[in-house]
Amino acid sequence: MSNEIARKHPLAGTRMSGADVIIQVLADEGVDTVFGYSGGAILPTYDAIFRYNEGKGEQPEEQVKLIVPANEQGAGFMAAGYARASGKVGVFMVTSGPGATNTVTPIRDCMADSIPVVALTGQVGTSAMGTDAFQEAPIVNIMGSCAKHVFLVTDPSKLEATIRTAFEVARSGRPGPVVVDLPKDVQNWIGEYQGEGLLEIRGYRQRMESLRAAKLSERKCRQFFDMLQRSSRPLIYAGGGVISGEAARELREFSETWQIPVVTTLMGLGAVDTTSDLSLHMLGMHGAAFANYAVEDCDFLIAVGARFDDRVAARAEQFAPLAEHVAHIDIDAAEIGKVKMVDWAHVGEAGRSLRQLIDYGREQRIDIEHAPWVEHVRALKQRHAWNYDRESDLIQPHYVIEELNKLTDGRAIIATGVGQHQMWAAQYFDFREPRLWLTSGSMGTMGFGLPAAIGAAFACPDKIVIDVDGDGSIRMNLGEMETVTTYDLPVKVLLLNNLGDGMVRQWQKLYFEDRFSGSDKSLHRKDFVKAAESDGFPFVRRVSDKAELVSALKDFVEAKGPAFLEVMIDADAGVYPMVGPGMTYKQMVTGDHIASRDEGAEREKVRLDQSSAF
Structure with missing residues (x-):
């Protein structure tokens, strides 16, 4: 052991097992929580966590918490919720075979939403690989098309560098999930801890360095501001x-x-304070009518960290139809021009790129007046505001979220499942800061909300964490209700129960002539209140009377420890606005309660003189 290595890490040169190496690297990377379900092929590393924590007995703050979920998918979504809420790399650890394959969905979910997690999967011994051994699965093949990268460790001398590199890859560039497959004999290997070192992935690091060094030239800054000034x-x-x-x-x-x-x-919810005058909240298929109308009216669209996906730009050629110029800033070069052609683009980190534009604009004393446009946008927000049937005797889900938002003031962490409740939450909650909104965006994974909320509660113990869920979605990972109470987490579960898969029914009403195949009679027997009580929730309540709702929500938010509130909502309530699949914003349906735009008057005002009307 050289003195140089000793100075770099106090444990450098110490002989330890591969499992101990894994946990030590996690600790070096600042990991304080691991979510995981055990099994034979990963047991050596689980035992290493126990021994590591035992060695930190007098310093409990340095221990690595091991959180055991009801199943492996829950572990993956907990790690994702932790990462989304904290910005740090989430970690989960599962055994081989079915344990690992149960995490395919959270891995793909993290890849689709660019969430940094590291998954450690147990694997049969290297000598048994390829023999269809007990609980063997070809994780490299299965995960290869789902993850940002997959490592299979067959050379134990490279184990330490591999784990450390997995964190580097997960968090750098466009973040994403990295899987490390760990044969059992590699975990049991004995060798020296180096305390440093990474795998040789020169091409990747060169690309990352180029991204970090990417600088907007004065010419490109000038081009951007020329477009902005016009x-x-x-x-x-x-x-x-x-x-x-x-x-x-x-x-x-x-x-x-x-x-x-x-x-x-x-x-992107939370990127700007949704209560700001300049915020138009969310655009897209179920975005605000006023947001979509603003897209229709704009003459210069500036995309930052967005990819023109089909829920936003189903007809890309008709998205922002009056825009004379489109600019795009993104960290992933593959996204530039992939869906919509742009006039100006920069590949680089969003914050650094915007900072360079800000500094250039100030240095050049660029002062641009957009007051008429801002006033027009303000009028759109007033005229086409979110709305619903406020006179109904039935509890409207929008009303539930609206009232809960008054209590949380846009400062709570909101996790959701997927379906109508997800869209109502996105529409009617405020988000004053980033990382308060946790939802499965691209994959649309039902069952995401509850385990994600659990992960967020560990990441941000000082914040209120609420899972807004639906009766269909929460069933997918209902077992995690017990995880909430096992760890006495102050997670609040709001269940909007419309007795079925509401979003499926809405589509069946709109596009399948009211043929409610699979959504009319199935899965109505569950008593969620009894389920919550059986799992030990100290606060459990069901509300079906509109007059009781506001006081119940107040009690729910103020309750100490785990809380569960089921609200029986109008089963026919829909999500509006809605831009149908393959349709443009001109074809947006605003429903019965949101004012639609008069195509003759208001749009003509925009078209009359695009250069000076605003």
């Missing part, structure tokens, strides 16, 4: 890349400096 109706279209890239502060400063309104994607 514009009278600029609009920022911000996506989840602003959140994952920690660029919310720069985005807000950029928007406020030149008074440019902002629409966000579902994944």
